[in-house]
Amino acid sequence: MSRRLRPTSRGSRETGFVQPPFAAVKNPMAPLEPISSDQVEVIHHASLNILRDVGIKVDSKIARKLLHEAGADIDDDTARVRFDPGMVEDMLIGIPSEFTIHARNPDKTLTVGKNAMIFATVCGPSFVSDIDQGRRQGTREDMRNFVKLAGMLNIFHHEGGSGCEPMDLPPETRHLDMMLAQTTLTDKGWQPCWLNSAERARDCIEMAKIALQTDDEGLRNKPGIIGGINTNSPLLLDDSQAEGLIEFARAGQPIHVTPFTLAGAMSPVTIGGSLVQQNAEALAGIVLGQAAAIGAPVFYGHFTSNVDMRTGSPAFGTPEYAKSVLVSAQMARRYGLPIRSSNTTASAVVDAQATYESDMSINACINGHVNVMMHAGGWLEGGLTCSFEKLILDAELLQMQAAFLEPLDLSENTLGLDAIAEVGPAGHFFGTSHTLERYEDAFYRPILSDWRNFESWHEDGEKTATQRANAIWKQLLRDYEKPPIDPAIEDELEAYVAKRKTEIPC
């Protein structure tokens, strides 16, 4: 309980912003499981049948060669790879069920897997939004501001991909600027945005080595970054994704394989069918990771949602999404693998819809023991937009979950039986010593919620939670202090970026 209300040095008088310190989150309760273990086997065997009979198209020749050596059946003319079920089962043995990600600040090093989970901020959006300027293309400044905020908000364990794409920078070298921001503006663990080539994966690894002052062997023993690839559903693994995966697996950096299965479009119109296809594609990628480096920490990725069959738009944070999170987590447990999922919404604005879709996603992740929650802060509009107010809202949603997961204290002193006897019928507890000893740290302290009475809220301008979030992130940016970094490390990171910018043709 003591972690609750202790104000951090980031407390601000203007916004009343206080937050619990950085801490690991574990779910001590049993996971929610919507399907039986027999049904888990139904999905498993159906996906093995797909891998055997239909197979996966693997564009990368390097990847096909590795899979061939591992025992898969290869047709180089069609790039089709088919997998014997026994070979898949064998390759699933011995993959780590948890891993530790080492941060530049050792206090922010965390173990992930089993019932331990981490929350990482959004990656990927081209747009950025706030209620002052609305939705617009992301810039280097937006990207850097987002990274600063992701670092300041203790509930986010990882900077998940630098928020928005800096669209004012050249696409060929943008990833270097994003990683420079991640490695210098925060001291947390970080996740590069999507690995879309072996070369970019290598840049991530080189910068992690500099940031953590280690070499290839040291980074393999003490991983510093979590990567991820998507399959191009249905049943396609393209060059860039396959080779990024191989690079990460060989470097011993944890990486998830996440099929892009939007039911009705890239996978069957049923959640059951989409989960079978997701499972087949995820297993194919995991097998490739093992073919590249036996025992590499390759893990299970979930993204299955559906398209709205009326508009063709993707839907997120729906009942189907929640079920698919929980069932995917059952599949990952079946394989003894960590799982990643996401905090998602299709809403274009930080309103009730954004909140309930995110809440549906987050609850499924928490109740399913999802180990890596990507896009946990700032995702809006199906991932097209990174929102500063949404980042603050998500911090509140996740802080509430973390407090909810803290075990209830039922020790004798805590129960206050003497206080109940002392107060007796029709009294109140404000003045009891039991209350006075505990009131400061007794309850969750929100960053965003306004619990004052109507009159106080009215006199203060009738602000919505979204308007309050706007004031909070702006104040946080004013309060930002760069975490300490050895100037030699920063110079080395900058030199790496400068050198690579001369090497990469724009």
Place this chain on the structure above:
Amino acid sequence: MSRRLRPTSRGSRETGFVQPPFAAVKNPMAPLEPISSDQVEVIHHASLNILRDVGIKVDSKIARKLLHEAGADIDDDTARVRFDPGMVEDMLIGIPSEFTIHARNPDKTLTVGKNAMIFATVCGPSFVSDIDQGRRQGTREDMRNFVKLAGMLNIFHHEGGSGCEPMDLPPETRHLDMMLAQTTLTDKGWQPCWLNSAERARDCIEMAKIALQTDDEGLRNKPGIIGGINTNSPLLLDDSQAEGLIEFARAGQPIHVTPFTLAGAMSPVTIGGSLVQQNAEALAGIVLGQAAAIGAPVFYGHFTSNVDMRTGSPAFGTPEYAKSVLVSAQMARRYGLPIRSSNTTASAVVDAQATYESDMSINACINGHVNVMMHAGGWLEGGLTCSFEKLILDAELLQMQAAFLEPLDLSENTLGLDAIAEVGPAGHFFGTSHTLERYEDAFYRPILSDWRNFESWHEDGEKTATQRANAIWKQLLRDYEKPPIDPAIEDELEAYVAKRKTEIPC
């Protein structure tokens, strides 16, 4: 799955409003349990010790006499009642663990208990609000409009207490107008607002008899209303609540006993201590119900939350609230009793905060197998305000939960393995027969969410979910059709109300 998207006759072209039909909701998954069975016993025994050593003040002489006859220790001078633990344990045996509530429309009769849950709209607020007129005192017209909407929204199983108090009607007879609205404007099961005297409880029972065309014996065999009382925490049961409880227990109508335990004010500043006190007060009321009528369907009420120790305001929908819901549900299961809790928020406005606090409450209720969710639709501002937009938002939140609880179909045809083989790598599923056969009913259809792309949303005026909710409830009211009622029954209800208005001094 077939219940999903079938449009009801209430479909409206102007708002696109469709909803699944009225249906029971059951949670097929195991409940979430934050504490161990040993810890359940800690709370149980601590509360028995309070009942034995401190006791409860019971103002009603009638109630004290019943408790004395049941074996409790009575001090008439102080109105203090102390309970022997063995006597409490004995009285807990044989109380029904489920009950059926018979509605005027037999299709809306539902069994409640175990993993079956019902959602009932808000009761109690003096204020009403919508985004057109803001917050104001409730009127007869607001009350009747709210009852109509509660009846039209299929996800609400019960009209829970007519929304707002009609403050323009005399307080002495207002309950009659509220019950007249409940019994004539909807055909669902209904819950009278709080029972604050034996006489009002009797009015409820008499009007239920008329509405259901039955007599005392018939109503006892086929209950028609769910009642509830609060204890005046700490440790006080006042005249009106005790005697309302006795009246309902004797009439065989299900009634919950809900302690008003706001941690830090009316109960200890710890959730553990507040749950012990809640349990003691609930057991005292349940024992009184049994003393009045052995085997009466008296059940467990949860309301424990906390006050914000900085402002003194009650906080709702917090991490502590969610934990207290789940633990209370564990206590109720320990006693084999149904449990009621609520969908709560302290927000003054239908914004992100209202949504995440309601979501936290709802998720705890769903995951705890709470059987009666009171205030499930329309509650705002700690229960002081009934909001029309919140009612629509809550309908969406609950519909999503109901869809989430529907078992995942993993039958062979559903999985679409042939479609996966047919589409193959890099194709799409839009045109497959598997998709065409299923797309209309494939996925949850929201009433409020906007999933269109940014441009469409922008061109349509950038409406928030709350603004869309406003359009929906107004359109619903325009579409309202009174459910069929035998004119003779309606005449009889009106005559009862008229007669009672001449009898009750205003």
